[in-house]
Amino acid sequence: MHRSSGKSKNAKTSNAPKQKISYEKQVDPAITEYAVSALNWLRKAEFLMSAPKLSICVEDLGYEVAFAGRSNAGKSSAINALTNQKQLARASKRPGRTQMINFFSLGNAIQRLVDLPGYGYAAVPEAMKLVWQKELENYLIHRKSLQGLVLLMDIRHPLQHFDVMMLEWAYSRKLFVHVLLTKSDKLNRGPASKVLQEVKSTLRKMKLNFSIQLFSSLNKQGLEELASVMAGRLNYTLENPTGFDLAEIPEASDLDSDVDDIDDVDVDVDVDVDVDVDVDVDVDVDQAGTNIEPKA
Ligand SMILES: Nc1nc2c(ncn2[C@@H]2O[C@H](COP(=O)(O)OP(=O)(O)O)[C@@H](O)[C@H]2O)c(=O)[nH]1
Ligand SMILES: [Mg+2]
Numbered sequence: 001m002h003r004s005s006g007k008s009k010n011a012k013t014s015n016a017p018k019q020k021i022s023y024e025k026q027v028d029p030a031i032t033e034y035a036v037s038a039l040n041w042l043r044k045a046e047f048l049m050s051a052p053k054l055s056i057c058v059e060d061l062g063y064e065v066a067f068a069g070r071s072n073a074g075k076s077s078a079i080n081a082l083t084n085q086k087q088l089a090r091a092s093k094r095p096g097r098t099q100m101i102n103f104f105s106l107g108n109a110i111q112r113l114v115d116l117p118g119y120g121y122a123a124v125p126e127a128m129k130l131v132w133q134k135e136l137e138n139y140l141i142h143r144k145s146l147q148g149l150v151l152l153m154d155i156r157h158p159l160q161h162f163d164v165m166m167l168e169w170a171y172s173r174k175l176f177v178h179v180l181l182t183k184s185d186k187l188n189r190g191p192a193s194k195v196l197q198e199v200k201s202t203l204r205k206m207k208l209n210f211s212i213q214l215f216s217s218l219n220k221q222g223l224e225e226l227a228s229v230m231a232g233r234l235n236y237t238l239e240n241p242t243g244f245d246l247a248e249i250p251e252a253s254d255l256d257s258d259v260d261d262i263d264d265v266d267v268d269v270d271v272d273v274d275v276d277v278d279v280d281v282d283v284d285v286d287q288a289g290t291n292i293e294p295k296a
Pocket of ligand 1: 069070071072073074075076077078118182183184185186215216217218219
């Protein structure tokens with residue numbers, strides 16, 4: 001019995017390998033030289049600073065792409081996978097750790113990745129939620145170097161209230177949005193592409209300037225696509241001649257407040273925002289707003 005089943009297994013494997021090997025060697029045509037180079041470039045990410053509010057943050061020069069998502073959408077995992085750095089944005093089993101706007105330089109300080117506070121963590125006083133909501137809105141509406149928003153949504157729960165709010169802010173200033181349907185490994189291919197089509201159709205109706213993809217930090221699905229989109233928004237070229245010295249970017253304490261400028265900008269925002277959005281904030285930001293410990 002044992003012997004015969006071993007035999008049939010051998011017979012099977014001896015017929016199989018040739019085709020399988022040639023299939024595995026095929027290169028995915030979506031993985032271009034640019035994507036590979038972009039991915040390598042993004043691995044240069046280094047923590048720059050953590051800002052408690054927009055008025056105390058990296059000078060608004062150059063190019064930025066910001067990551068946003070509800071708490072637990074997979075934002076920290078995505079940033080870590082993209083930059084190939086386990087601790088860059090601390091992926092946490094406990095939702096609600098990200099509390100500030102975190103800036104990362106990408107080889108030089110005028111090309112940046114920004115990690116925005118997550119939403120959805122309920123254990124935060126209502127007043128703090130409103131403060132953070134306002135800060136987020138401020139950042140999204142007024143930040144001139146912001147070239148695009150990467151909005152992460154768990155593929156099983158897309159387009160929640162927070163997501164729609166972010167999309168409306170993006171629309172109000174014609175900001176490009178790249179949507180990641182995260183944890184795509186949780187669904188089979190059929191159901192996953194169905195969600196992809198449905199969300200795509202909603203975003204079209206919202207008249208957004210957007211792109212969308214499936215993404216999984218777990219099995220690295222969609223990393224190259226994300227890297228290409230980001231690099232494109234950040235003006236990365238294969239030569240990437242932007243030589244910029246980190247030392248030229250002033251420390252947070254040297255920066256003048258941008259608050260007056262922000263008040264002067266006349267942006268017509270028509271956003272219908274309920275106040276019950278769960279902003280993901282820990283309350284250990286001190287009163288003066290000078291706590292700049294990175295937390296993700
Ligand atoms: N299956 C699966 N789980 C993921 C993936 N990305 C993140 N997670 C899990 O989802 C939870 C929240 O992830 P995290 O990156 O901390 O989310 P964040 O709150 O948006 O920063 C963690 O338990 C992760 O291990 C993924 O691609 N696939
Ligand atoms: Mg996180």
